[in-house]
Amino acid sequence: MSGYKDYYKLLGVSRSATEKEIKAAYRKLARQYHPDVNPNDKQAEAKFKDINEAYEVLSDPDKRAAYNRYGDQWQNYQRMREQYGENASGGFDAPFGFGNFAEFIENLLRGSGFGGGGGTPNTPPRDIEQTLNITLEEALNGTTKTLILNTEEPCSKCKGQGALTNTTTVCPDCGGTGRGRLAMINVNIACDRCEGRGTIPAPCDQCKGRGFLPKAKRITVDVPRGVAEGQRLRLVGEGTAGSNGKKGNLYLNIHIITPSIYERQGDDLYYEAEIDYLLAILGGEISVPTPTGEVKMKIPSGTQSGMLFRLAGKGLPKSGSKVGDLMVRTKITIPKKPTEAEKDLLEKIQANR
Ligand SMILES: [Zn+2]
Numbered sequence: 407m408s409g410y411k412d413y414y415k416l417l418g419v420s421r422s423a424t425e426k427e428i429k430a431a432y433r434k435l436a437r438q439y440h441p442d443v444n445p446n447d448k449q450a451e452a453k454f455k456d457i458n459e460a461y462e463v464l465s466d467p468d469k470r471a472a473y474n475r476y477g478d479q480w481q482n483y484q485r486m487r488e489q490y491g492e493n494a495s496g497g498f499d500a501p502f503g504f505g506n507f508a509e510f511i512e513n514l515l516r517g518s519g520f521g522g523g524g525g526t527p528n529t530p531p532r533d534i535e536q537t538l539n540i541t542l543e544e545a546l547n548g549t550t551k552t553l554i555l556n557t558e559e560p561c562s563k564c565k566g567q568g569a570l571t572n573t574t575t576v577c578p579d580c581g582g583t584g585r586g587r588l589a590m591i592n593v594n595i596a597c598d599r600c601e602g603r604g605t606i607p608a609p610c611d612q613c614k615g616r617g618f619l620p621k622a623k624r625i626t627v628d629v630p631r632g633v634a635e636g637q638r639l640r641l642v643g644e645g646t647a648g649s650n651g652k653k654g655n656l657y658l659n660i661h662i663i664t665p666s667i668y669e670r671q672g673d674d675l676y677y678e679a680e681i682d683y684l685l686a687i688l689g690g691e692i693s694v695p696t697p698t699g700e701v702k703m704k705i706p707s708g709t710q711s712g713m714l715f716r717l718a719g720k721g722l723p724k725s726g727s728k729v730g731d732l733m734v735r736t737k738i739t740i741p742k743k744p745t746e747a748e749k750d751l752l753e754k755i756q757a758n759r
């Protein structure tokens with residue numbers, strides 16, 4: 407937990423000082439700050455301790471090398487050395503899959519490889535995708551729809567960051583010490599969350615730290631004539647804005663609501679037409695409701711039940727400005743209770759066949 411001590415500075419030597427120079431510097435300072443020479447001098451006592459600590463490290467080639475490489479982490483390095491031992495290739499049988507101890511500790515000290523990173527939250531712009539229900543008529547003729555989108559917009563107070571830059575709070579991860587800890591090897595590293603500062607920007611009170619606030623947005627959409635089922639309309643910039651202010655797009659998937667009298671198969675519609683048995687036998691004309699209004703359709707003499715007649719171009723819009731067909735399926739109806747007069751006539755026909 408002690409702060410970083412520059413042993414070279416303490417002894418007043420350069421980093422490239424020889425063993426001899428270090429020894430000479432130590433001796434001179436030790437004489438100067440020795441407790442016998444400075445009775446009851448707390449400052450001198452502390453200085454004397456530091457000088458001895460510095461000399462102990464810098465006079466030992468191994469410790470000095472470790473100190474040069476790892477600074478204040480050198481003791482942890484030493485501890486690891488003792489714990490895991492040095493292997494024949496000069497590396498360590500270090501845990502965590504690092505081939506080489508130096509690489510391991512360097513990764514550790516840099517805070518990489520442990521999912522660190524950090525940085526300010528940056529929410530990208532988001533697209534909104536939604537279904538737009540329209541009627542068959544609207545699909546065929548085109549329409550203008552007004553819809554309410556439940557979207558979000560970056561919080562005005564924190565500019566979408568979720569935190570306030572001018573107010574800080576104690577970092578909950580490290581309790582304000584700024585230190586993270588890998589308990590397994592007792593190495594002190596900077597706290598991931600606050601990057602060693604001990605404080606983090608306070609969460610924004612307006613958006614409760616989310617960075618975004620819900621917003622209902624009214625938009626008007628021009629639906630072109632002939633839109634097909636499942637077609638996607640893109641409205642550039644009508645999506646949710648990201649924290650950088652850039653806006654996503656709105657995608658509307660067209661769903662054409664088909665009246666229940668029709669059954670749809672792809673772009674074609676199927677309609678069941680009930681045809682009186684006499685009309686089916688003798689032939690004639692019926693009226694068929696199409697998406698664009700009633701049309702007359704010829705029924706040839708001898709029409710059977712379940713026959714299909716095609717009304718071309720009366721179905722659903724297809725992509726590429728084409729339109730599907732309306733298929734009319736016949737269902738011949740027979741009176742459940744024929745009148746006496748009807749029966750008489752039919753019996754005459756029967757007798758003459
Ligand atoms: Zn922290």
Ligand SMILES: [Zn+2]
Pocket residue numbers: 561562563564565566567568569610611612613614615616617618
């Ligand atoms: Zn906010």
